[in-house]
Amino acid sequence: MLDTQNQGPQCTACGSPMKLTAIEPSYADHDLRTFTCPKCRRVQRHVIESAVTEAWLDKQRGKAATHEIKGGRMMPKQ
Numbered sequence: 001m002l003d004t005q006n007q008g009p010q011c012t013a014c015g016s017p018m019k020l021t022a023i024e025p026s027y028a029d030h031d032l033r034t035f036t037c038p039k040c041r042r043v044q045r046h047v048i049e050s051a052v053t054e055a056w057l058d059k060q061r062g063k064a065a066t067h068e069i070k071g072g073r074m075m076p077k078q
Contacts, residue, residue: 009044011037018044025050 008018018035026032026047035044 008035009046011040011042012044013037013042014040016040018042 008020010016011018014037016037016039018037020033021036021043022032022034024032024034029050030047031050033046033048035046036042
């Protein structure tokens with residue numbers, strides 16, 4: 001399960017916090033997030049709504065969104 005602080009899930013093998021290693025388009029309006037455990041290298045993937053990914057990225061950047069997803073691709077906002 002993803003935690004509420006946007007830090008990623010806990011590793012189910014060793015309990016360490018996992019790190020986000022990739023975000024890629026999934027099906028309509030959803031992204032596939034890949035998390036990797038830095039301790040044991042276990043990988044977990046979660047399908048997340050694209051809007052959640054955008055909001056998460058905005059918080060990580062500390063600024064307003066500069067891109068949006070159109071047709072499954074990340075495009076600069078116009």
